[in-house]
Amino acid sequence: MIVIRSRPLRSLIRTAVPFVIIPALAVLGTLVFDRQKHLIVSMAAAALALLLFVTGFEKKSTGTRRLVIVSVMTALCFAGRFIPVLKPVAALTIMTGLYLGAEAGFLTGAMAAVLSNFYFGQGPWTVFQILAWGMIGFFAGVLSGQLKKDILPLLIYGVVSGIAYSFIMDIWTVLWYDQGFSLSLYKAALISAIPYTISYVVSNLVYLGLLSRPLGEKLERLHVKYGI
Numbered sequence: 217m218i219v220i221r222s223r224p225l226r227s228l229i230r231t232a233v234p235f236v237i238i239p240a241l242a243v244l245g246t247l248v249f250d251r252q253k254h255l256i257v258s259m260a261a262a263a264l265a266l267l268l269f270v271t272g273f274e275k276k277s278t279g280t281r282r283l284v285i286v287s288v289m290t291a292l293c294f295a296g297r298f299i300p301v302l303k304p305v306a307a308l309t310i311m312t313g314l315y316l317g318a319e320a321g322f323l324t325g326a327m328a329a330v331l332s333n334f335y336f337g338q339g340p341w342t343v344f345q346i347l348a349w350g351m352i353g354f355f356a357g358v359l360s361g362q363l364k365k366d367i368l369p370l371l372i373y374g375v376v377s378g379i380a381y382s383f384i385m386d387i388w389t390v391l392w393y394d395q396g397f398s399l400s401l402y403k404a405a406l407i408s409a410i411p412y413t414i415s416y417v418v419s420n421l422v423y424l425g426l427l428s429r430p431l432g433e434k435l436e437r438l439h440v441k442y443g444i
Contacts, residue, residue: 226271233268234322234347234354242343246391249340258330258342265326265350272319281442285435286312286320286327293328297336301415306377307423309349310370313356314363315435321353341388348384352377370428374420382406382413 238261245257269286289312296304305328313321329345356363356373363370386405387397394401406413 229267229271230319233264234351238264238343238347238350242340242347242388243391245343246340246388247395254340254342255338257340258333258338258346261343261346262326262330265323265346269319269323272317282316282320285316285438286324289316289324290327290331293324294332297328297332302419302422304419304423304427305349306352306381306416307374307420307427309353310356310374310377310420310424311427311431311435313353313358314360314370315432315439316357318354318357321355321357322350323353325349325351325353340392341385344385344388348381351384352381364432367425367428370424371421374424375417378416378418378420379413381416382409385409 241257241261241264245254249257269283272282289308293305293308296308305325309321309325309328312324326346326349329342329349333339333342333345356377359373363373383406386402386409389405389409390397390402
């Protein structure tokens, strides 16, 4: 496991990867690259998510332990995509970010998108899923101090995350359909996606309500026991 010692470099990667580089890849993947290159773009985004993850720890042993747990959470997300209608992917990603850190949350969301789409289908939408689920996990880690205090802030974050996921994915819808961004078309896409947005919100509320306590206690125990 690689450890990045330079704090300025870690800060640069932590800002550039989720907020600049992966969003740019998502847009370019839709507008510029042909269909044969979509998997390459997705794998590049996944590699960047792993690089971001590396910035979240300073000791090799700590990072290795965290990676094992992130792998388990990613596997649960993968399995969760096969559940019809109400899928726990975002909720599990949120839980990862809460207890393992923002970088771990981003990596879990990113890898869940890439790996599960080998079954559901790779395409330009994969990078947008990487970005959407990744940022949901990332901000869960950033806001963990507030979100772990009580179930209500966590459920509110679940609602916001469900809406945000739909907003991000509909950017891809517009770029793919119009080969450019149209505000009027984006509004139409958001309106037509309301049933899906509601399902994302309900999924997050259901799974966060069910899992926040039992899964949170286990992740917190691992966090304390292994110092991750």
